[in-house]
Amino acid sequence: MAAAAAGARSRGGLVIGVRPDDGSDPGPAADVSATVVTNMGQARNAILVWSADAVIAIGGSWGTLSEVALAMRRGAVPVVLLGGWRVLDADGAPVTGPVPAATAEEAVRAALPA
Known part of the structure; x- marks a missing residue:
């Protein structure tokens, strides 16, 4: 961070x-x-997600995964994954919603489209 x-x-x-x-x-x-x-410990993740215009998750800690899940449940904000977590369904296909990014620049473009 x-x-x-x-x-x-x-x-x-x-x-x-x-x-x-x-x-x-x-x-x-x-x-x-x-x-x-x-x-509030990890409960602060809900505060982060509900205060965000976009969520860029970096890396693969458990706290990061909880932020991704909370952001997806919230809806209405872009969720971008930069390294770390890839969320898959039971068949191994990527779950619709989070957008993977390869670079920080790509993540920002995906999170805050012009």
């Missing part, structure tokens, strides 16, 4: 960090413009 924050910040983006903890450990936040402390 540090690289995503740095990239957004380098292009003049506003970077909001949504923390799962109580904020007592400052952690690295050099490229974060503002921080929201939730103290």
